[in-house]
Amino acid sequence: MIRNRVFRMTSALAAVSSLVLLLYVPAPAGAASAPSSASNAPAAQSAAIANEITLEHSGFRENGTLYISLRDLSSYLDLQLLWNPDKESLEVTGLYQAVSLKSGQAEAYTASGGVITLGGETLVRGGVTYVSDKLFSKAFGIPVSWRGGSTFSIPYASRYVLTRADRQLFWLNREYAVLYSGRSGMVPRYAGAVQAHDLDWVSMSARRINDGSYAVDIHNVSGEPHLSNTRWRLLITEGSVIRQAVTHYWNPRMYGLKEDVFAFQGNLVMMGGTTLRLVNPDGHIYKTYNLADITGIDDAYAVEAVDTDFLLVRTFQKGTLILIDRRTGHSVTLYRELLSAEDQAWLEAYPDTEIDYPGDGLSYAGREGDALSFEWTSFVKEQKVHFTYNLPPFIF
Structure with a gap:
């Protein structure tokens, strides 16, 4: 009654191939890490040669201004967008600069109180927000060239993995495994270094624990042909990584292996190899279990x-x-x-x-x-x- 293992092996390999494709996050690593704060955006330096990209929505010119879909382009520039209902403005936050925009206005306002003239109003058409190309060059130091239609050229290559929890934003540098964090609309700060290397096919998520603490989960698939899975869980309190746990799974077979549960009775579950710790939001270890x-x-x-x-x-x-x-x-x-x-x-x-x-x-x-x-x-x-x-x- 035992199943035919040749059939099972073929099906499993196909499933793993599909899983690998789903896990793939196509973004090359860069060489520079961001400082903890900056008042002005530096010139684009992530790519020596401009990268040609195709967006979902086409660009257009109106009254002499080149308009680009803000959401489409932001994903290529490591920018995070979030609506602020209290100020009725859209916040655009990057590693070096944060600005806010309002529909119908031709200015962007920086987190430090500065004003950037865009040369054209922010437009909303068909549910899509379009901004002047000057937003990217003036605020974030990245000039954008339009090739026609939905094709653009930028001297930048994405080098961060992004996520957020409520209004708290996170950036993970792929090359140096450095984490940055901050509130939407504010320039983020260095949060800490992750005990990681060989970040390749990587994903990240975050959850709020309380007003001052967050948990960040990172999953990486690496090696050739990508047989190694690694999971990290970070505890971030008052903007700094105060604890982290990591578990390596040296095999591509992850079927049936669930994500670690998040927390119990206010204590974060942190699984590190064979050691399970229940950790208070302030970093105090409540209980330790050596599972081996x-x-x-x-x-x-x-x-x-x-x-x-x-x-x-x-x-x-x-x-x-x-x-x-x-x-x-x-x-x-x-x-x-x-x-x-x-x-x-x-x-x-x-x-x-x-x-x-x-x-x-x-x-x-x-x-x-x-x-x-x-x-x-x-x-x-x-x-x-x-x-x-x-x-x-x-x-x-």
Whole structure:
């Protein structure tokens, strides 16, 4: 009843190829890092030769002014856009300069109180905001040449990964792994260096913890042919990186490995290899778990659930879900408790070195009282099954 592994291998390789394409973030690294603050934008220096780009919307001239879609071009220039409802203005924030714009006005206002004359009003047409090309040359030091239609030329190559949480903005330099952060409409400042190298196919996200603290997650795929996955979680408090955790997964097989849960009872979940820490927003370590010591398995882990009395963690190589009693430190490998003897034998006979090795397939669905719910699809018959694991008053 075991599946044909040639078919499984072919399907898995196709899936991995598709995943790789989805993960790819095409932006070459540059050579310079931004200072913590600047009152004037420096001349464009990211690319010695102008890069020709095609935007979604065409440019046009009106009353002698060249107009360009602000959102389209900003993504190529490492600029972040955010509407300020209190001031009814659009904020354009870069590493060296931040300005605000209003529809119908021919000026941009800098974070330091300066005024930049654009030579043409900011226009909104068909839901698209168009600005004068002078915004980019005067405010950000990047001249833009129009080649006709939607084709433009810029002496700049994107070198940052961008994200935001509410009004807090973040930039990660691809080459030097340096993080910058600041409020929208303000020039950002240096937040810290990430313990990273070989940033290649990289993505980043951020979440707000409280008024002064944020968590930033970074995921990188590197190597040739991109077999290494690395995850970072950074704790940023009052504008500085005060803690960071990193886990390396030396294999392209990431199927079924979920992102680490975010937090529990106000403590940030920070997974570093085999060490799990629950960290207060101020950086104080509330609790530390050495998962290799607890489980006896020296592997990279992902954290799927944290509750008052238990943890659910998954090993990377074996792909098995493990329940840990937070009070006693004992652990249970759940598939041995929930799956039939036949299914356990099927899984244990399947080499975990194969790219399509499925892991145990158990998915945590929540708890009701002391009953933990799990969803599972059988290996051979592909039937969906619901399991319940009951926690006694004192586990084990």
